[in-house]
Amino acid sequence: MTLSVIDGTWNAFAANDISLKEVNNPNGAFNTLQSFLFNYASDAAANFWAGNAIELIGANLGRLTSVNKTPIYAPILSLNAGVGGIKIDKSIILAPSSKGSLTIITRDGGDFERRGRFRFDGVERHHDVGQRFERLHHFLVRARQHSPE
Amino acid sequence: MTARQNSAGTGAGASGTYGSGDVTIIAGNQITGNYNLADGVGTMIAGVPVQSSQAAILQRPGADAAAYAATLSDLVAAVKLSHNAKGNIGTAPDPSQNAIVFIISGDIECD
Numbered sequence: 542m543t544l545s546v547i548d549g550t551w552n553a554f555a556a557n558d559i560s561l562k563e564v565n566n567p568n569g570a571f572n573t574l575q576s577f578l579f580n581y582a583s584d585a586a587a588n589f590w591a592g593n594a595i596e597l598i599g600a601n602l603g604r605l606t607s608v609n610k611t612p613i614y615a616p617i618l619s620l621n622a623g624v625g626g627i628k629i630d631k632s633i634i635l636a637p638s639s640k641g642s643l644t645i646i647t648r649d650g651g652d653f654e655r656r657g658r659f660r661f662d663g664v665e666r667h668h669d670v671g672q673r674f675e676r677l678h679h680f681l682v683r684a685r686q687h688s689p690e
Numbered sequence: 691m692t693a694r695q696n697s698a699g700t701g702a703g704a705s706g707t708y709g710s711g712d713v714t715i716i717a718g719n720q721i722t723g724n725y726n727l728a729d730g731v732g733t734m735i736a737g738v739p740v741q742s743s744q745a746a747i748l749q750r751p752g753a754d755a756a757a758y759a760a761t762l763s764d765l766v767a768a769v770k771l772s773h774n775a776k777g778n779i780g781t782a783p784d785p786s787q788n789a790i791v792f793i794i795s796g797d798i799e800c801d
Contacts, residue, residue: 542780545704545726554769555721556737556777567704567726591779592737592772598783 543603545570546615548582552590558625559591562598563612566636570613573605579613583638586617594625594651597633616641626651706732714748716740716765719776733762737777738769 543562544551553559564587565571569579589595597620599612612631616638620627626647635641647653706713706726713732715721721736740748744761751758769777 542722543704543724544732545706545724546732547727548729549727549731551727551732551734553732553734553779554736554766555734555779556769556772556774558778558780558782560778560780560782562780590770592770592777596782600783 544587546585546587547580548585550586550588550617552588554590556592558593559589559595559622560598561589561596562600563602564614564618565602565612566615570602570609571605576606576608579636581615581636581638583616584640585615585636586619587615588619589621591622591625593623594628595620595622596628597630599629599631599633618642619644621646622648622651624649624651627653629655631656712751714751714762716748719774720778722781734779735762735765735769736779737772737774738765740765
């Protein structure tokens, strides 16, 4: 499953699991003539709610060239999963925006497992408490960006 | 019912909107494929049954915007209470693809 967005918001709800290769911007991900021409709206967003688990796979992205291999998501990303937790398999970049934010919540003791890194606005920010969060009932990360649009 | 599109989502092609407009996909069980949203609101709900009366409202979003929004809201509330194990969005990676295979030329002896 891949979701593309330019200007707007994806809201996805699954009774059980969500397994997503990536959220991409078609012009940025697939433009073979000029790479990295991302035209995300500053408030483009993707919100995911799963009754059990969410996995962001980040592999087999179907690119047309060897560039743009790292998933560059919409500026606003929200993940909310149940006891199955949230698993981030590869590094993710959120497109720069003054309206950007990242929200990660696990309910009912779900784990948050991050193998990759999140990158905001060109600056890597590591979570303070390590790469694996054990049995967090409500874990929330919210990062606000302050770059000009 | 399962929503399926685009050869199990293996290609770069995507269904959806390529101009202004909303995308709404609701399935009783699984949703797979690739979907595009150019300018609007995309809604996916997997794992909740839709009644005929609800489907009639959702199929005519411009007829009664309030009823459309209320119906979507009701389905979102329902899916959050559902425990449908088939209510998935996307397909989880096949762990067997990461299996380690030993190819041994010669004999294997076990005690």
